[in-house]
Amino acid sequence: MTEVLEKQPPGVDRFPVRKPMTKERFDPLAREIFALKKQLNAVILAHNYQVPEIQDIADYVGDSLGLSQQAAQTKADVIVFCGVHFMAETAKILNPHKIVVLPDKDAGCSLEESCPADKLAELQTTNPNFWTIAYINCSAAVKALSDVIVTSGNAEKIVRAAPQDKDLLFVPDENLGQWVMEQTGRPMTLWKGNCYAHVEFRRDSLLKLKKQFPEAKVVVHPESLREVRDLADAICSTEKMITYCKTSPARQFVIVTESGIIHRMQKECPGKEFVCAPTFDVMRLPGDNCRCSECKYMKLNTLEKVRDCMKRLAPRIELPEPILQRARLPIERMLEISANPSYGDRTR
Numbered sequence: 001m002t003e004v005l006e007k008q009p010p011g012v013d014r015f016p017v018r019k020p021m022t023k024e025r026f027d028p029l030a031r032e033i034f035a036l037k038k039q040l041n042a043v044i045l046a047h048n049y050q051v052p053e054i055q056d057i058a059d060y061v062g063d064s065l066g067l068s069q070q071a072a073q074t075k076a077d078v079i080v081f082c083g084v085h086f087m088a089e090t091a092k093i094l095n096p097h098k099i100v101v102l103p104d105k106d107a108g109c110s111l112e113e114s115c116p117a118d119k120l121a122e123l124q125t126t127n128p129n130f131w132t133i134a135y136i137n138c139s140a141a142v143k144a145l146s147d148v149i150v151t152s153g154n155a156e157k158i159v160r161a162a163p164q165d166k167d168l169l170f171v172p173d174e175n176l177g178q179w180v181m182e183q184t185g186r187p188m189t190l191w192k193g194n195c196y197a198h199v200e201f202r203r204d205s206l207l208k209l210k211k212q213f214p215e216a217k218v219v220v221h222p223e224s225l226r227e228v229r230d231l232a233d234a235i236c237s238t239e240k241m242i243t244y245c246k247t248s249p250a251r252q253f254v255i256v257t258e259s260g261i262i263h264r265m266q267k268e269c270p271g272k273e274f275v276c277a278p279t280f281d282v283m284r285l286p287g288d289n290c291r292c293s294e295c296k297y298m299k300l301n302t303l304e305k306v307r308d309c310m311k312r313l314a315p316r317i318e319l320p321e322p323i324l325q326r327a328r329l330p331i332e333r334m335l336e337i338s339a340n341p342s343y344g345d346r347t348r
């Protein structure tokens with residue numbers, strides 16, 4: 001559980017770390033949330049980047065794919081989505097008749113912002129043979145213009161399954177798209193968007209860290225730049241990062257993604273050590289509960305806001321009917337391909 005920021009030990013004090021939320025504050029809030037959950041018949045879904053206290057009260061914590069799969073099968077009446085806006089929208093598209101709330105309505109995503117639906121529609125008119133593959137980190141309106149949705153956990157599999165006679169257009173993350181092209185050998189036109197948080201990781205600072213921790217395995221999210229991916233022992237979605245760390249015989253890992261994921265890694269891999277990769281030129285010490293790289297959108301959600309959104313049933317996700325209907329098709333296609341072993345997957 002973290003909340004207040006405090007300074008690191010001497011020598012690394014340029015970057016603040018999160019101080020655990022006290023038990024005195026956590027316990028009553030958690031009790032209130034559990035009572036509301038029962039009263040509303042709600043399910044709490046949380047992304048791996050959420051602050052630890054939110055992860056600790058959630059029914060399910062996972063990556064974008066796992067969260068969509070949970071949303072697709074939930075029997076709850078209310079979905080409390082602790083993540084960012086596009087994730088809650090996806091849950092709403094899969095559950096148009098349910099209430100979906102997001103603790104902070106401003107929890108956006110730089111990838112979603114980089115790809116306005118009208119600009120995508122304009123590009124699509126330039127080639128009638130485009131088959132549009134949209135990373136789930138995009139708006140519902142962009143999903144409605146797409147043929148299939150992917151997450152970092154299934155992008156490779158879905159691109160392998162794409163029709164051979166089509167010209168693939170991949171939006172909005174050019175780094176993920178580039179990585180998938182490298183894996184599949186399938187050329188794609190790439191939209192020029194990126195995750196502002198992941199492109200802050202750089203080769204030089206990672207090389208320094210590798211020198212400091214020569215035994216550590218380097219685990220990288222595919223939203224990172226190629227110069228960083230080239231230094232990785234494993235490149236995968238946040239959920240697969242956790243599986244990799246659990247199953248690897250290594251004892252030490254450098255984690256190149258948002259630092260919220262360290263909470264689950266520490267909980268689920270006792271005795272192993274996680275070093276949060278620095279952005280730009282900063283060094284971290286192992287074992288710190290640090291905030292080397294945080295997504296400013298993911299971190300807008302707090303435990304208090306989770307309680308409040310359940311009390312008020314707001315901010316609520318609402319979408320126009322035509323968008324709800326049209327955006328559902330590519331998400332369902334993704335879930336179907338993801339669940340089908342005959343498409344042959346090396347990644348999930």
Ligand code: 13P
Pocket residue numbers: 048062063064065137151152153195221223236237238239
């Ligand atoms: P994952 O689906 O791998 O959890 O990624 C989501 C995300 O937003 C990464 O920045």
Ligand code: SF4
Pocket residue numbers: 084108109110111112137195196197198223258295296297298
């Ligand atoms: Fe979007 Fe990047 Fe934040 Fe993920 S980490 S939600 S891609 S801004």
